[in-house]
Amino acid sequence: MIVCVCRKVSDRDIERLARSGCGSFDELQMELGVATCCGRCAECAQQTLESARRRAVAPRGVCAEPELAMA
Numbered sequence: 001m002i003v004c005v006c007r008k009v010s011d012r013d014i015e016r017l018a019r020s021g022c023g024s025f026d027e028l029q030m031e032l033g034v035a036t037c038c039g040r041c042a043e044c045a046q047q048t049l050e051s052a053r054r055r056a057v058a059p060r061g062v063c064a065e066p067e068l069a070m071a
Contacts, residue, residue: 007032022049
């Protein structure tokens with residue numbers, strides 16, 4: 001979905017930056033220009049970044065112990 005119409009920034013763009021280590025909304029604004037024109041997208045962009053950062057650091061599942069996997 002498009003988050004910032006003025007700068008044509010999508011939620012995928014924000015998620016990509018979050019996965020690459022984007023640490024703050026200020027950094028997001030510098031990289032993508034989000035919420036630097038009309039500002040209507042600021043809240044949605046912040047929420048999208050926070051959500052994407054949580055997913056980027058969340059564990060992807062539990063691996064079985066090597067010994068147990070072979071049994």
